[in-house]
Amino acid sequence: MRQGKNVIVFENKPSVIAWASVVGKKEGEGPLGSGFDMIIDDATAGKDTWEQAESDLQKTSIAILLDKAGVSDTQIDAVYAGDLLNQCSGAGFGLRGYEIPFSGVYGACSTSVLSMINAAIGVNSGAFNKAVSSTSSHFCSAEKQFRYPLEYGGQRTPTSQWTVTGAGSALVSNNTGNYPRIEKAILGKIVDKGVTDANNMGAAMAPAAAQTIYEFLTDTNTTPENYDLILTGDLGMVGTSLLYELLENEYGIDIKSVHNDSGLMMYDLEEQDVHAGGSGCACCGTVLCSKILNELNSGKLNKVLVVATGALLSTVSSFQGESIPSIAHGVLLTSGRADDE
Amino acid sequence: MDISNKKYDEMVKKASPTSPIVIDCVMAFLVGGGICCFGQFLFWLYERFGMNSKETRAMVSVTLIVIAAILTGIGIFDKIAKHAGAGTIVPITGFANSVVSPALEYKSEGFIMGTGANIFKISGPVIAYGTASSALFGLIYFIIQRVMA
Numbered sequence: 001m002r003q004g005k006n007v008i009v010f011e012n013k014p015s016v017i018a019w020a021s022v023v024g025k026k027e028g029e030g031p032l033g034s035g036f037d038m039i040i041d042d043a044t045a046g047k048d049t050w051e052q053a054e055s056d057l058q059k060t061s062i063a064i065l066l067d068k069a070g071v072s073d074t075q076i077d078a079v080y081a082g083d084l085l086n087q088c089s090g091a092g093f094g095l096r097g098y099e100i101p102f103s104g105v106y107g108a109c110s111t112s113v114l115s116m117i118n119a120a121i122g123v124n125s126g127a128f129n130k131a132v133s134s135t136s137s138h139f140c141s142a143e144k145q146f147r148y149p150l151e152y153g154g155q156r157t158p159t160s161q162w163t164v165t166g167a168g169s170a171l172v173s174n175n176t177g178n179y180p181r182i183e184k185a186i187l188g189k190i191v192d193k194g195v196t197d198a199n200n201m202g203a204a205m206a207p208a209a210a211q212t213i214y215e216f217l218t219d220t221n222t223t224p225e226n227y228d229l230i231l232t233g234d235l236g237m238v239g240t241s242l243l244y245e246l247l248e249n250e251y252g253i254d255i256k257s258v259h260n261d262s263g264l265m266m267y268d269l270e271e272q273d274v275h276a277g278g279s280g281c282a283c284c285g286t287v288l289c290s291k292i293l294n295e296l297n298s299g300k301l302n303k304v305l306v307v308a309t310g311a312l313l314s315t316v317s318s319f320q321g322e323s324i325p326s327i328a329h330g331v332l333l334t335s336g337r338a339d340d341e
Numbered sequence: 342m343d344i345s346n347k348k349y350d351e352m353v354k355k356a357s358p359t360s361p362i363v364i365d366c367v368m369a370f371l372v373g374g375g376i377c378c379f380g381q382f383l384f385w386l387y388e389r390f391g392m393n394s395k396e397t398r399a400m401v402s403v404t405l406i407v408i409a410a411i412l413t414g415i416g417i418f419d420k421i422a423k424h425a426g427a428g429t430i431v432p433i434t435g436f437a438n439s440v441v442s443p444a445l446e447y448k449s450e451g452f453i454m455g456t457g458a459n460i461f462k463i464s465g466p467v468i469a470y471g472t473a474s475s476a477l478f479g480l481i482y483f484i485i486q487r488v489m490a
Binding site for chain 2: 048144150151154157158195200
């Protein structure tokens with residue numbers, strides 16, 4: 001069902017019956033460390049390559065997810081998964097051992113929410129009883145693919161962000177029990193405001209986040225005060241301040257009092273030397289699949305709009321002088337208790 | 342969204358912190374200068390061992406390259422370079438690091454298609470244009486010498 005021009009309403013309110021997060025050592029040492037299901041101290045996860053390590057993170061997060069939900073892989077009707085690596089190999093290789101129908105998803109760092117929307121559409125329509133959404137990123141594999149070798153002695157700019165090592169998975173179901181609910185969603189449009197600096201992703205993605213938040217609030221006829229939290233994906237410090245400015249100047253919306261950004265929550269920015277904050281698919285993915293869903297489940301949070309942002313650049317586009325197309329997808333989660341009110 | 346790219350660019354510039362240029366310059370000066378002083382120390386040392394100045398120059402470069410390569414291999418170089426910036430990148434130590442770091446990174450794709458194919462991924466442009474410009478300037482030097490003579 002549609003609401004307004006862009007919002008999808010899930011009339012059957014798919015529930016999120018389980019969620020799991022696996023992170024690396026640095027993330028485990030961050031402010032959210034205690035909320036993750038597993039912290040892997042060895043960056044290689046005992047594997048030979050960074051790419052294998054990332055796939056293993058995704059594989060492990062789904063294993064924990066299935067275990068928490070008490071179901072086996074053959075009981076899952078579909079998995080939507082993606083990551084940042086070429087050809088979505090983090091997901092493809094990570095999930096090859098599972099007997100689950102697989103659909104690869106690419107939305108750069110917005111993949112966590114994009115795959116959750118896909119799973120929710122499938123469950124809401126009745127096509128699936130249970131569908132998994134999953135995403136991963138790894139600092140080392142992302143640096144290798146998008147920037148420089150790990151041991152290269154370059155300096156990071158103050159606007160650069162630190163790719164989160166981790167994987168987050170959620171199990172979306174038609175179960176009508178007392179679980180967090182996926183109420184609504186919005187697929188973002190590609191926005192490009194001409195930012196060319198690949199070391200300033202927050203700035204590139206802020207306009208996409210602003211537009212998606214504005215469209216969602218307009219279509220649902222709500223204001224920021226109607227939400228306990230509006231969580232953006234990985235805008236970091238620079239992107240967050242630009243998001244506030246854009247929303248206020250362009251649309252007259254002030255979200256400061258209810259907003260937080262996964263990229264700002266993941267690390268202690270000063271102590272952990274991550275410059276403008278965290279980024280990567282797993283940034284929003286693991287924050288969503290730990291703290292946010294935990295608090296929705298406990299009733300500490302009741303209504304959360306999660307807007308994950310992605311920069312749709314490639315490894316060659318920046319060198320070809322292209323600016324960075326960006327996207328932001330949103331999903332409205334509730335504690336499921338609102339029904340009782 | 343109505344905002345023009347130009348106006349947004351101004352907003353981005355205002356919101357984005359810039360690198361601490363004074364600290365960066367001081368660190369580059371101190372570390373870069375320190376490496377050069379160390380090179381001079383090696384120069385004297387090798388002269389004392391009775392090498393001639395041509396051998397000494399080569400040996401100083403080789404020593405610095407070996408030290409930088411080892412520090413890269415054991416994961417220390419990038420930690421120093423994070424603070425030193427141009428101080429470690431500009432001297433020959435930076436060149437060594439830019440060859441060794443991709444060699445290590447891509448060994449997971451094998452010695453041929455990994456290390457071999459990617460070893461000059463970062464230093465390649467320096468080698469290509471360094472060689473090309475030395476040939477060009479050599480030609481100019483040659484012509485000027487002939488004209489003057």
